[in-house]
Amino acid sequence: MSEQAVAYLELKAAQNLFGKPPTALEANEREHVRKTAARQFSLEARVLAAPEARDAMVPPASLTAAMEEIRKRYADAADFHADLQHNGLDEAGFMDALERELLVEAILEKVGTRAAQVSDIDVEVYYHYHPDQFRRPETRRVRHILVTLNDALPDNTRQAAQRRIEAIAARLAHESKRFEEQAMKHSECPTALQGGVLGDVPCGQLYPELDAALFEMGEGEISDILESPMGLHLLRCDAITPAAALTLKEARGPIRTLLEQRRKRVCQGAWVKQLLNNA
Numbered sequence: 545m546s547e548q549a550v551a552y553l554e555l556k557a558a559q560n561l562f563g564k565p566p567t568a569l570e571a572n573e574r575e576h577v578r579k580t581a582a583r584q585f586s587l588e589a590r591v592l593a594a595p596e597a598r599d600a601m602v603p604p605a606s607l608t609a610a611m612e613e614i615r616k617r618y619a620d621a622a623d624f625h626a627d628l629q630h631n632g633l634d635e636a637g638f639m640d641a642l643e644r645e646l647l648v649e650a651i652l653e654k655v656g657t658r659a660a661q662v663s664d665i666d667v668e669v670y671y672h673y674h675p676d677q678f679r680r681p682e683t684r685r686v687r688h689i690l691v692t693l694n695d696a697l698p699d700n701t702r703q704a705a706q707r708r709i710e711a712i713a714a715r716l717a718h719e720s721k722r723f724e725e726q727a728m729k730h731s732e733c734p735t736a737l738q739g740g741v742l743g744d745v746p747c748g749q750l751y752p753e754l755d756a757a758l759f760e761m762g763e764g765e766i767s768d769i770l771e772s773p774m775g776l777h778l779l780r781c782d783a784i785t786p787a788a789a790l791t792l793k794e795a796r797g798p799i800r801t802l803l804e805q806r807r808k809r810v811c812q813g814a815w816v817k818q819l820l821n822n823a
Contacts, residue, residue, distance in 0.1 A: 546585070548637030549644055553581035555631045565631060588648050590819045596655055602646045610642055655815045656808035667799045671792050678790040681747065684758050685783040687723060687740035690733040692775035700775075709769055709776045716766055716778065723766065723780045732775070744785065754779060 557580045558566045562573050569577060591597065618624040628638055671678065691709045694700040699708070712726050727740030735741055742750075747759050751772035758779055761767060767779040 548633055549641045550581055550585050551632040552638060552641035552645075553584050554578060555633070557581050557584070567630060587816070587820070588644065591648050591651055591816070592644070594651070594819060596815075597647075597651050600647060600651045600654060602643050602650060606646060607639070607643050610646060611639060614642075652812050656812050658815075659804070659807035659811040662800050662803040662807065666803055667796055668792065670799050670803060671795055675789065678795045680788050680790055682759075682787040683744040683746050683785045684761075684781050685744045685785075686742045686750075686758055687727060687780045687782060688733065688735070688742055688754075689723070689727045689731040689740055689778045690775055691730070691777075692732045705776055706769075709778065713766075713769060713778055720764070720766055720780075723778075740780075744783075 554566050554577050557577045558564060558569055558573075561577060561580065562569060566574065566577060615621070615624055618627065625635060628634060633641075689709070689712060691705045691712075692700050693702055693705050695702070698704060708730070712730055716723055716726060724739030727736050730736075731740050733740070745758075748755060750758065751774070753770055753772050754777060757767045757770055758781060761779070761781040763781055763784050765781050767777070770777045770779065
């Protein structure tokens with residue numbers, strides 16, 4: 545059990561630290577991974593031996609769901625088992641190691657419930673002392689029409705694409721309300737099915753060429769023909785939502801969640817530190 549559990553921890557450490565499996569590590573990387581996994585195994589052993597572990601358990605359904613989620617990352621069962629074997633694991637050992645990990649998480653969650661409760665006053669104080677965290681940026685509701693550039697397709701060579709989008713722009717110059725219809729008929733983006741809608745976007749979300757034009761436009765305005773790495777575009781700014789500060793009522797829920805998570809981590813960290821000091 546311990547060999548498989550350590551192999552599992554080495555696999556996770558290799559992926560988290562270096563983004564590759566243990567077998568692909570350089571000698572110095574492998575040594576670092578081994579030490580990390582050994583420390584993690586030792587720490588988990590102390591957690592599992594603590595009094596708080598007495599009533600902790602992993603529901604079979606949770607373990608099954610976790611295993612299924614991992615199996616989905618592979619094309620089939622053969623690939624899954626081959627990868628396990630390649631990393632010094634078999635399915636039974638992998639499942640035991642996964643259950644061990646989930647059990648440690650359950651124990652830490654149990655310890656985290658000891659954290660002090662977050663009061664309404666705590667929330668209000670945080671809100672008033674961190675005003676910059678509760679500013680909602682200006683957003684623009686935007687639609688677009690895209691004609692892609694592809695010299696391999698006769699209708700999408702630069703010359704042909706330019707003619708097509710110029711014709712669309714000319715129609716919209718006479719009847720700007722036809723933007724949605726023109727998007728549905730001519731746009732080569734999947735958003736064509738929704739009339740070209742990209743949604744409410746803040747500054748910096750689109751390609752720079754599009755972003756710069758969009759945030760100079762007024763409501764209802766249609767852009768000149770623009771080019772991005774995707775191709776040629778026409779944009780329409782449907783609405784502008786000015787920047788604003790979230791109210792305390794709007795921010796209360798997220799603040800409470802943030803403070804609860806922080807207190808839980810502090811409580812868990814203090815408990816683990818005590819375990820190590822008592823060892």
